[in-house]
Amino acid sequence: MTSKGIPRSHPRYWSLVLREQLVEAWRHGIVVPEGLIAHGRGECFDYLIGEETQWFAREAVRAAAAALLLAQHPVVSVNGNAAALAAEGLVRLAELLDAPLEVNLFYRTEERARRIEKLLRSLGARRVLGVEDATARIPGLPHPRGKVSPEGILRADVVLVALEDGDRTEALRRMGKTVIAIDLNPLSRTARMASITIVDNIVRAVPLLVETVRELKTRPRGELEEILRNYDNDRVLAGALRFISERLERLAREGVAMDPLAANGPS
Amino acid sequence: MTSKGIPRSHPRYWSLVLREQLVEAWRHGIVVPEGLIAHGRGECFDYLIGEETQWFAREAVRAAAAALLLAQHPVVSVNGNAAALAAEGLVRLAELLDAPLEVNLFYRTEERARRIEKLLRSLGARRVLGVEDATARIPGLPHPRGKVSPEGILRADVVLVALEDGDRTEALRRMGKTVIAIDLNPLSRTARMASITIVDNIVRAVPLLVETVRELKTRPRGELEEILRNYDNDRVLAGALRFISERLERLAREGVAMDPLAANGPS
Numbered sequence: 001m002t003s004k005g006i007p008r009s010h011p012r013y014w015s016l017v018l019r020e021q022l023v024e025a026w027r028h029g030i031v032v033p034e035g036l037i038a039h040g041r042g043e044c045f046d047y048l049i050g051e052e053t054q055w056f057a058r059e060a061v062r063a064a065a066a067a068l069l070l071a072q073h074p075v076v077s078v079n080g081n082a083a084a085l086a087a088e089g090l091v092r093l094a095e096l097l098d099a100p101l102e103v104n105l106f107y108r109t110e111e112r113a114r115r116i117e118k119l120l121r122s123l124g125a126r127r128v129l130g131v132e133d134a135t136a137r138i139p140g141l142p143h144p145r146g147k148v149s150p151e152g153i154l155r156a157d158v159v160l161v162a163l164e165d166g167d168r169t170e171a172l173r174r175m176g177k178t179v180i181a182i183d184l185n186p187l188s189r190t191a192r193m194a195s196i197t198i199v200d201n202i203v204r205a206v207p208l209l210v211e212t213v214r215e216l217k218t219r220p221r222g223e224l225e226e227i228l229r230n231y232d233n234d235r236v237l238a239g240a241l242r243f244i245s246e247r248l249e250r251l252a253r254e255g256v257a258m259d260p261l262a263a264n265g266p267s
Numbered sequence: 268m269t270s271k272g273i274p275r276s277h278p279r280y281w282s283l284v285l286r287e288q289l290v291e292a293w294r295h296g297i298v299v300p301e302g303l304i305a306h307g308r309g310e311c312f313d314y315l316i317g318e319e320t321q322w323f324a325r326e327a328v329r330a331a332a333a334a335l336l337l338a339q340h341p342v343v344s345v346n347g348n349a350a351a352l353a354a355e356g357l358v359r360l361a362e363l364l365d366a367p368l369e370v371n372l373f374y375r376t377e378e379r380a381r382r383i384e385k386l387l388r389s390l391g392a393r394r395v396l397g398v399e400d401a402t403a404r405i406p407g408l409p410h411p412r413g414k415v416s417p418e419g420i421l422r423a424d425v426v427l428v429a430l431e432d433g434d435r436t437e438a439l440r441r442m443g444k445t446v447i448a449i450d451l452n453p454l455s456r457t458a459r460m461a462s463i464t465i466v467d468n469i470v471r472a473v474p475l476l477v478e479t480v481r482e483l484k485t486r487p488r489g490e491l492e493e494i495l496r497n498y499d500n501d502r503v504l505a506g507a508l509r510f511i512s513e514r515l516e517r518l519a520r521e522g523v524a525m526d527p528l529a530a531n532g533p534s
Contacts, residue, residue: 040307
């Protein structure tokens, strides 16, 4: 099944295109099989939030942009799935923030890290921290999952992670860092441990974050601090859960057949 | 990561073991990459129903057992993910019903079909309909997805499908068959099109179905017919949606951190 084979009018067009993109990235050694399973889990949660950026994601994106602009050493962490789905946007974001991108894999192999580095550079990234740079360790994480760059995540005060593992998010928080997570699952440990959780599909969240950073870049420091002070991640997470719950309640009441999203592909 | 590496005390032990089992089956050519994504989608819904068999699944399993026992020509359809997760239970079920197993793949290749056939036979299956037998077609489905055996699905009055594609479920219903589906997503087209939808993880649903068939096997026909008459699939599907919705509402109220399931693995 190729995207040429899927009519744009198909109610699940974008979901099918992304799925294909992931399988393609897996063929190119960027994504691991476990990453495909993780993507499926994400698909399901995306479906539950209506496959649109909701208010709770917009609020989190605004706070994330403020935190990244206020940071001394912001770092954009990139794993396989993030590279497959949002490499270009992440490169643009790092550029705007003058921040490094750091390749950061749960199932770490040198070859895969190098492929992702190469992909980021081909999209114009200037500072990519990869295999050679990962000479430090995150305390409390087993090797090789804890490998990081002393120029990147180790010294960062604000780290943007996408589709990240819960243990690593927790370890970064213990190190006192501000962690911004993009995670479709509002119940995941990453979502709960992060300082700012963007519950949205990475393919929508990253472009919105780029746009918001651009918009807030010229604002006075005090205004950005104000945005951060007023941000409440618990409220945002509870809001995401409530949104899904109310949507399902409505579907149960109105009959499942009313939902265009119900017309999904092979399940 | 091997199952030996996951402590049994890990809150997501079973979920991680199943994930590993799927990746292993993918390495053996039983599961396709798209099947891994579908598994992830299932994981998400399993998580939302609390990773336990709920009342709506118990009701559906009881009706499914009655329908299978009343059938003239029951058939147990097996695809890659079903083979990876529940091959043994499906073989036991077919044996109890004296029904054939039919290998039935969405992404159909002869090699994969043969591997699944071999796996089923190695577990003691006596009647497996596979590549050689798929000489008939389901009307309205594109080749090769519509290939079926005239001795199996084509002439069946009751078909058990697991993790099935929506188009095929719909086509089987149009042919007048009773379709029993095991599908964790109560919103999927398969879930909505099936006659009886078991919203549960296949690794729990199949053993429960085997046990229930055993229990009902000696009951009079009238009692089984009564079970079927009283069964309402719309009520069961709405119940599944309401269950998830109420669970999320409670989590939003009590705080996400209360949920043991929230401590998930790499996300």
